[in-house]
Amino acid sequence: MPTTAADIARRLADDAEAVCRRYLSNGRREGHYWMVGDVHNNRGRSLYVRLSGQGDGLRQPGKWTDASSGDHGDLLDIISASCGHARFRDTLDEARRFLSLSPEEQAPRNPAPRKSKAGTAEAARRLWAASKPLQGTLARAYLAGRAIADLRDDAWLRFHPHCFYRPSDEDDPLVRRAWPALIAAVTDDAGRVMGVHRTWLDPASCDKAPVAYPRRAMGHLLGHGVRFGSAGAVMAAGEGIETMQSLKQVSPLLPMVAGLSAAHLGALEFPEQLRRLYVARDDDPAGTAALAALRDRAAPLGIEVFGLEPARGDFNADLVTLGRERMGASLRSQFQPGDRHLLQ
Structure with a gap:
């Protein structure tokens, strides 16, 4: 069992998603990040926790930043704020209790279905390759409905007619699992596809699909x-x-x-x-x-x-x-x- 705060923080970072699912349960995973409103587990997208990375400072798993306040820290800070601890000793005790749980107890009750390499840049590239140009599609009509008519620089925008949607806890249990989608490639400065952004669309309204989160991104963002x-x-x-x-x-x-x-x-x-x-x-x-x-x-x-x-x-x-x-x-x-x- 880890003893020092540094050891505990490292162990927590090794299973950052499980920590987020327990202490930031109002958030959700997007690619390699857990997105939530703030350290107090309010709903929103301002705070993001890195779930995987190379362990080199900014890209270290378990590190988080709140874009609204500019605050940042590690998973011990998340546990402290979520539990309302006044003493650091209480935070360490809570973290030790969490780490002593069995893998079955740490796992989310309703884990999201996963394919191999889901949410990775490789998965994003596969979705991008399976998509088609915008011309004559619902995605093109959706943009036109927002007065976006000139798409001369649309090389990184495509359309997928049947894009998988993973329901969240806020969706109707009977929500459709696939919708047409506007697909946007997330690239680096050299033009390599590192991720994709999906905007699910409703053919009946030519607007965003009636789901809890009609926009999601995945990959290395x-x-x-x-x-x-x-x-x-x-x-x-x-x-x-x-x-x-x-x-x-x-x-x-x-x-x-x-x-x-x-x-x-x-x-x-x-x-x-x-x-x-x-x-x-x-x-x-x-x-x-x-x-x-x-x-x-x-x-x-x-x-x-x-x-x-x-x-x-x-x-x-x-x-x-x-x-x-x-x-x-x-x-x-x-x-x-x-x-x-x-x-x-």
Whole structure:
């Protein structure tokens, strides 16, 4: 049985998902991360815990970051906050009790069905290869319904007509296990597929499927994103695919990348040639934290970071309600003078 705090933390990290399922039960697994609202087990997606990795600092299993507050720590911190401990000794005792459980007792009561290598980059590449181009599909119609008509940089977007959906505890027990889906490839700067993002769709409404979580990602996501155009000296980044595609409608020549969540947006890797980054952030604490994280990381590299604010709460709402011309006009003052030619 481990005795020191460091030993206990290492043992917990070896079974990080079991720890999360017990102490952060309101969260869920997404690829190599456990996503939840905060260390107190509230629902949400601000806090992410790495479930697997290489054990080298940022990629160490069991490490977590809260994109909303900027807090970070290990699984002992999770246990302490979840149990409301006032003394570190109580946290260590609770962790020892957890680690003494048999494998059967540690396992989740309703484990998610798994195939070999599920959730890995390899599984993501298989799904990407099984998908087809957008033209003439429900995914194309879904984007058009959100006023996203110009898809000149859609190389990393595809459609799958029958994509598996794993129900969560919040879904109806009779929910369908497969839906059509918009598939987006998550790539590194060299164009290698590291993961995929799925948006499940409802053929009856041409909108998102009526499931608890119509968007999910899998694979190696940290540092990577869904890319629209080749990297350049000036780029834009944001959270969602629809957010960045909406911005693309008024600035088609500007390379862009979607990080898929505030936490991953703040951790995006910078291309070597990048000198100025516009961040289409969501107007919430997580979006504010992501912008701050990007600025802190970019400053030592000589990269300028500028925030872009939507007029109607988010950029797709701007596109739908304002139209391209008025949306472009609302952004003009937020672009640097030398970049305004990028706006239509």
